[in-house]
Structures are given as C-alpha cells and as structure tokens.
Amino acid sequence: MKIIVCIKQVPSTNQVKLDPETKTIIRDGRQSVINPFDTYAIEEAVRLKEKLGGKVTALSMGIPATQRILREAMSQGVDEALLLSDRAFAGADTLATAYTLALGARHIGDFDLIVCGRMATDGDTAQIGPELAEDLGVPHVTNVSEILEASDTELLCRKVTDYGTQVVRMKLPGVITVAKDINMPRMASIRGVRESLEAPFTMLGAADTGADPARIGLKGSPTQVVRTFTPEKTVECQFLQGNEKQAAGALCRLLKEEHLTGEEA
Numbered sequence: 001m002k003i004i005v006c007i008k009q010v011p012s013t014n015q016v017k018l019d020p021e022t023k024t025i026i027r028d029g030r031q032s033v034i035n036p037f038d039t040y041a042i043e044e045a046v047r048l049k050e051k052l053g054g055k056v057t058a059l060s061m062g063i064p065a066t067q068r069i070l071r072e073a074m075s076q077g078v079d080e081a082l083l084l085s086d087r088a089f090a091g092a093d094t095l096a097t098a099y100t101l102a103l104g105a106r107h108i109g110d111f112d113l114i115v116c117g118r119m120a121t122d123g124d125t126a127q128i129g130p131e132l133a134e135d136l137g138v139p140h141v142t143n144v145s146e147i148l149e150a151s152d153t154e155l156l157c158r159k160v161t162d163y164g165t166q167v168v169r170m171k172l173p174g175v176i177t178v179a180k181d182i183n184m185p186r187m188a189s190i191r192g193v194r195e196s197l198e199a200p201f202t203m204l205g206a207a208d209t210g211a212d213p214a215r216i217g218l219k220g221s222p223t224q225v226v227r228t229f230t231p232e233k234t235v236e237c238q239f240l241q242g243n244e245k246q247a248a249g250a251l252c253r254l255l256k257e258e259h260l261t262g263e264e265a
C-alpha cells in the first residue's frame with residue numbers, strides 16, 4: 001500500500017505572534033513541533049504499512065525548518081519525505097494549502113491512501129483533509145477512530161460523529177483524517193533516529209510543482225484575515241463565600257436581583 005501522511009509544523013507555545021502587516025502567523029520554526037494530531041496519523045500509516053507492506057511518504061507545506069519534523073517522522077517508521085517550501089506558498093488559507101498539498105501528492109505519484117490528522121492545533125479548522133480529497137477527486141472519511149479492515153482497494157473504518165460512531169466502507173484511493181484515540185504513537189528508536197538522517201528527503205518550490213500562481217499563498221487565498229485582536233474582558237468573575245447552602249442562597253439572591261434589574265430595563 002502506498003501511503004502519504006500529511007504533517008504540519010505548529011508552534012509548541014501559546015505565545016503565537018502575528019505579523020501586524022499581513023495578519024498571518026509568524027512561522028520562524030523556533031519552538032515548533034509536529035501537530036499533535038499528526039502523530040496519530042504517522043502511527044496509523046506506519047501500522048498499515050507494517051500490515052500490508054508498501055511505503056509511507058510524509059508530506060508537508062512549510063518553511064525550510066519543517067525538515068526537522070519530517071526527519072522526526074522518518075525516525076518513527078516513515079520511509080521518505082517531501083517538503084513543499086517556497087515564499088510563494090506563504091500566507092495560504094485552507095483552500096490554497098489543500099491545493100498545494102494536492103500538487104505534492106500528485107508529485108509523489110500513485111497513492112492508495114492519504115492520512116491526515118483530525119485538525120491542526122494552530123489553524124484548528126479541520127478543513128484540509130476533506131479539501132485535499134476534493135482537489136484530488138477521491139473519497140474521504142473524517143475523524144476515524146479505528147480501521148476495522150484494510151486492503152489495497154478499500155478500508156472499513158469506524159468514525160466518531162457528534163452522535164456516536166459510524167462504520168464506513170471507502171474505496172481507495174482515498175483520504176482519512178484520524179482521531180486521537182485511534183492508536184498510541186510509538187517512540188522513535190535509536191536505530192530509527194540514525195536511519196532518518198540518511199532517509200530520502202526532497203524539497204520542492206512552487207515552480208517545481210507546476211503550481212498555478214493564482215491558487216497559492218496569500219494571493220491565491222480567497223479568505224484573508226482582515227483584523228486580529230484580543231477580545232475585551234467584559235464579565236467579572238465573582239466567588240461566593242461560605243458553605244454549599246450559603247453559597248446557593250447567595251447565588252439565588254444574585255439571580256433574583258439580576259432578574260429584577262432585567263425586568264426594570
């Protein structure tokens with residue numbers, strides 16, 4: 001089975017800085033890690049390879065420093081990696097990101113399955129997996145918590161929904177995004193770390209992928225951030241003193257007062 005696993009580099013800190021001009025996240029590679037959800041995608045891709053044979057290629061769009069997390073994935077069983085890196089890709093919204101990753105997938109060539117994390121911890125949209133599938137014209141299943149059956153031609157997956165779970169059969173090639181309860185990611189072995197340093201790694205720019213300049217980066221993004229701001233704190237938190245009964249009584253009085261004030265207004 002030929003598997004592609006999409007990995008995003010995300011800030012490991014919540015002190016994310018924004019460029020005041022472009023309103024985009026400043027991605028300088030410092031304090032960056034593999035998107036936590038993507039560690040489950042890597043593990044599932046490697047498990048499928050171990051079961052069915054084949055190859056796993058890690059794919060990322062990001063700054064050159066993203067190479068570090070791709071090497072980390074290779075130390076955990078991924079065979080090779082492709083990094084799409086170019087100033088022209090910067091500032092992409094999800095549509096432009098998915099288009100760019102689709103170019104990367106096409107460059108890798110015939111694939112049976114693409115595995116993504118459920119969502120990225122910085123962008124948080126969970127849109128890339130489905131958009132990537134649409135771009136490539138293949139089916140997708142999101143939020144997969146278990147792969148019940150797998151062959152080179154189809155997958156039987158359990159997916160988590162808002163109301164419970166669903167069992168879905170999907171013909172391959174296709175895309176899945178995985179939930180974090182799908183597996184327990186393995187630690188890299190010393191041998192894996194050593195082998196990852198020698199593993200095949202390719203970096204391509206926009207021209208190498210034949211990207212349409214009108215569909216990549218900030219210019220190719222139909223959605224752009226107009227303004228960013230920290231929400232003003234408008235409510236004060238009040239702690240009620242005393243035991244449970246006293247606190248409940250105080251809460252009732254406060255709610256009554258609030259209700260009466262509301263009625264007067």
Ligand SMILES: Cc1cc2nc3c(=O)[nH]c(=O)nc-3n(C[C@H](O)[C@H](O)[C@H](O)COP(=O)(O)OP(=O)(O)OC[C@H]3O[C@@H](n4cnc5c(N)ncnc54)[C@H](O)[C@@H]3O)c2cc1C
Binds near residue numbers: 023041095
């Ligand atoms: C309206 C809007 C406007 C935006 N504008 C900008 C902007 O102007 N500038 C800017 O810098 N950002 C912008 N972003 C953020 C940017 O679109 C996202 O960082 C990026 O498109 C990925 O989306 P996400 O982080 O929500 O990923 P999700 O969809 O939550 O990620 C799901 C999975 O997709 C895969 N994936 C996601 N991104 C990558 C990647 N780069 N490489 C490999 N795999 C990946 C991973 O497997 C991940 O687990 C914008 C987002 C939105 C919604």
